[in-house]
Amino acid sequence: DAKTTQPPSMDCAEGRAANLPCNHSTISGNEYVYWYRQIHSQGPQYIIHGLKNNETNEMASLIITEDRKSSTLILPHATLRDTAVYYCIGAPGNEKLTFGTGTRLTIIP
């Protein structure tokens, strides 16, 4: 799996967009970028994934740079329930995931 680097923590005001960066400069051509999050004392939750193109779903948007060395997860209107640890993972499809330390996102009222 590609090694990813994320800031250990971030704060975001409620109602604002939360932009979570991830560096994955060693990602291979066949590795997707996955984002999961884990709310305290719960199992992780899949958010979104992408290979080359930007992606959007009901939860978030994923912006991947053209060289694929970094990406940004965007939560468009953060709520208090978005407070969680967010994990960025680079991995081929249909293979195991390796979780790093992630970014602890705190949404501030």
Next chain:
Amino acid sequence: GAVVSQHPSRVICKSGTSVKIECRSLDFQATTMFWYRQFPKQSLMLMATSNEGSKATYEQGVEKDKFLINHASLTLSTLTVTSAHPEDSSFYICSAGLRGWSYNEQFFGPGTRLTVL
């Protein structure tokens, strides 16, 4: 969406006893299930990958005789912690992948908190 359950959600046991944790995919068939362990304030660590009808593949450093995994059907995998000791106290989480899925969207259970006294 796909739902994965775990049972029990919390268990306390005495040192030396064995504990079984169940992981079920409720509304889909899971060809592959994964077992993770998470210590306080740490990230998830993959313990093993379980494929229905075959032996589990354990990650380096995980004792297969201590952590017995059975994946007898497409909807059920079990993890048995044998002769548990206090250092086995942890948060155990399973995940399941949809049959035939081509990317790594895993559905995670809510976790089981094990405390060994």
